[in-house]
Amino acid sequence: MMKEYLRLQIHMLHRQMRAFGLGPIYAYPLAVILFLVFSYLLFAKSVYAPYVYAGIGLLALSALARKERCDFLRICFRKKAYLRLRSIENLLVTSPFVIYLLIEGAFLPAAFLFGLSAGFTLLAIPVVFSRVLPTPFGKQPFEFPIGFRRYFGAFLVLYFVSVMGLRVDNFPLLAFILGSIFALCSSFYNWVEPKYFVWLYHFREKDFLISKLRTAGWYSSLLALPILVACLIFFPDKWWVSFLITLWGLSFLSAVILAKYSVYPKQASLPEALWLTAGLLFPPILIWLLVYFYRKATSNLKPLLA
Amino acid sequence: MIHLENLSKSYGTKKVLTELKLAFAAGKVHGIVGANGAGKTTLFRCIAGLEKHLGKVSADREPLKNHLGFLPTDPYFFPKITGREYLLLHANARRQKITNLDQQNIFDLPLDEYAKYYSTGMQKKLALSAILLVPNQYYILDEPFNGVDIQSNLLITAIIKQLRKAGKTILISSHIFATLKEVCDTIYQLQDGKIAQTVDATQFDRLESEMTQVTIGKRLQQLNLK
Numbered sequence: 385m386m387k388e389y390l391r392l393q394i395h396m397l398h399r400q401m402r403a404f405g406l407g408p409i410y411a412y413p414l415a416v417i418l419f420l421v422f423s424y425l426l427f428a429k430s431v432y433a434p435y436v437y438a439g440i441g442l443l444a445l446s447a448l449a450r451k452e453r454c455d456f457l458r459i460c461f462r463k464k465a466y467l468r469l470r471s472i473e474n475l476l477v478t479s480p481f482v483i484y485l486l487i488e489g490a491f492l493p494a495a496f497l498f499g500l501s502a503g504f505t506l507l508a509i510p511v512v513f514s515r516v517l518p519t520p521f522g523k524q525p526f527e528f529p530i531g532f533r534r535y536f537g538a539f540l541v542l543y544f545v546s547v548m549g550l551r552v553d554n555f556p557l558l559a560f561i562l563g564s565i566f567a568l569c570s571s572f573y574n575w576v577e578p579k580y581f582v583w584l585y586h587f588r589e590k591d592f593l594i595s596k597l598r599t600a601g602w603y604s605s606l607l608a609l610p611i612l613v614a615c616l617i618f619f620p621d622k623w624w625v626s627f628l629i630t631l632w633g634l635s636f637l638s639a640v641i642l643a644k645y646s647v648y649p650k651q652a653s654l655p656e657a658l659w660l661t662a663g664l665l666f667p668p669i670l671i672w673l674l675v676y677f678y679r680k681a682t683s684n685l686k687p688l689l690a
Numbered sequence: 691m692i693h694l695e696n697l698s699k700s701y702g703t704k705k706v707l708t709e710l711k712l713a714f715a716a717g718k719v720h721g722i723v724g725a726n727g728a729g730k731t732t733l734f735r736c737i738a739g740l741e742k743h744l745g746k747v748s749a750d751r752e753p754l755k756n757h758l759g760f761l762p763t764d765p766y767f768f769p770k771i772t773g774r775e776y777l778l779l780h781a782n783a784r785r786q787k788i789t790n791l792d793q794q795n796i797f798d799l800p801l802d803e804y805a806k807y808y809s810t811g812m813q814k815k816l817a818l819s820a821i822l823l824v825p826n827q828y829y830i831l832d833e834p835f836n837g838v839d840i841q842s843n844l845l846i847t848a849i850i851k852q853l854r855k856a857g858k859t860i861l862i863s864s865h866i867f868a869t870l871k872e873v874c875d876t877i878y879q880l881q882d883g884k885i886a887q888t889v890d891a892t893q894f895d896r897l898e899s900e901m902t903q904v905t906i907g908k909r910l911q912q913l914n915l916k
Contacts, residue, residue: 516772516802525779526768533770578766579740584783586756688739690753 405654454508531572566633642677724880759821810837
């Protein structure tokens with residue numbers, strides 16, 4: 385039965401790869417190459433890479449240890465099989481990280497991560513019914529209230545690092561954080577809502593898209609404002625760089641939203657991802673992308689909103 | 691009034707609805723009954739415009755979707771969205787300004803808690819509240835009584851009657867026949883994608899006993915319960 389379960393997971397993974405527009409035959413080598421490139425760059429650029437790496441591994445382990453998921457597995461399997469399955473899963477997820485850490489000679493983080501993967505076998509992390517986190521975005525649900533609550537910790541870290549950047553007069557760091565705020569806000573739009581939540585709107589497709597773009601523009605600017613103001617006050621001679629990054633951030637965020645609705649209700653897949661990456665690396669492309677995705681999105685949404 | 695003309699829907703080669711011709715009059719409650727998989731939810735989604743279909747759906751107020759309050763069978767709730775934000779989302783989508791949500795919270799829901807963690811009944815009530823916040827001419831209520839407590843059941847029944855009195859067109863499905871008998875003017879039995887029969891209030895008891903007989907039949911004996 386455990387073999388069946390693992391086989392099913394592989395089937396599901398392959399299905400997701402195909403839905404993304406990549407057959408497993410291409411997806412596996414690509415994933416390995418991306419992993420190696422990412423790892424190489426991370427270790428080449430930062431002395432904190434082993435800790436970042438261990439942190440990523442920890443996040444992956446936490447995702448597998450969700451209580452709801454573990455409870456389901458406990459119902460399906462006897463205790464011994466359940467523990468075996470959980471340890472196999474944890475090892476599979478952490479082994480690339482552990483191996484790379486060993487290659488880089490980071491033995492302590494590697495041992496730490498390996499120990500965690502064993503320890504997490506016994507854990508089931510419950511959903512925290514924490515108090516509702518107040519947000520200034522409650523008037524225009526849903527992307528920003530959800531995204532802000534989900535990534536609240538990440539925003540805190542970004543603001544904290546920007547304060548550190550200010551203390552050491554590091555403008556590039558602040559500029560990077562300014563861009564990261566918009567990139568984080570773009571991730572709020574990765575998820576595809578059920579059709580009902582688009583159908584619901586009494587808007588024409590053009591008005592619908594404009595209302596989405598306006599909300600995203602205002603709210604992301606609000607989140608980026610403290611960093612932008614800090615850049616302008618402490619590095620006034622670089623004001624144009626700060627404004628260019630803000631403009632890039634807003635354009636990229638808009639392109640992500642339009643790309644999402646250009647293929648809605650499907651999930652944006654490889655072609656959209658490639659175009660957006662091109663826009664990320666060569667910002668002038670964003671102007672063309674905005675027009676292209678806007679046209680596609682309006683014609684795509686017409687049947688649902690008309 | 692909602693008209694269906696030769697409404698058909700297939701998923702691949704599987705026919706779910708076959709050339710339905712129906713007229714749902716205003717100021718009436720129209721019940722749809724049928725076994726699981728009979729096509730009730732698909733029918734509702736086609737009328738709402740959430741599914742592509744063959745044939746025509748028309749109404750005296752067009753576009754129909756802009757005058758329709760649709761309560762899905764299993765309303766979806768976003769994670770980390772409060773009940774209040776869920777209601778605001780609906781109001782904003784319909785360009786409706788809501789001034790006092792608490793006053794309109796007739797089911798006494800904890801609006802400032804995450805809706806995802808509400809019980810099934812509370813979620814249903816929140817979704818119903820959302821469509822009642824905005825004035826509509828047509829209502830589709832797919833299983834409105836699912837999981838709700840007895841007090842709310844009574845309240846929902848009263849709301850449906852009030853909507854009928856206000857001249858609205860209401861389509862409702864439920865697996866609780868007693869409730870349908872209480873609120874409906876007409877019941878349509880959907881079977882294998884077709885309307886097997888249409889009955890008015892005088893024949894509800896006959897339909898119920900027929901359905902009971904067909905559904906239960908000799909199945910209990912098959913179970914060999916002791």
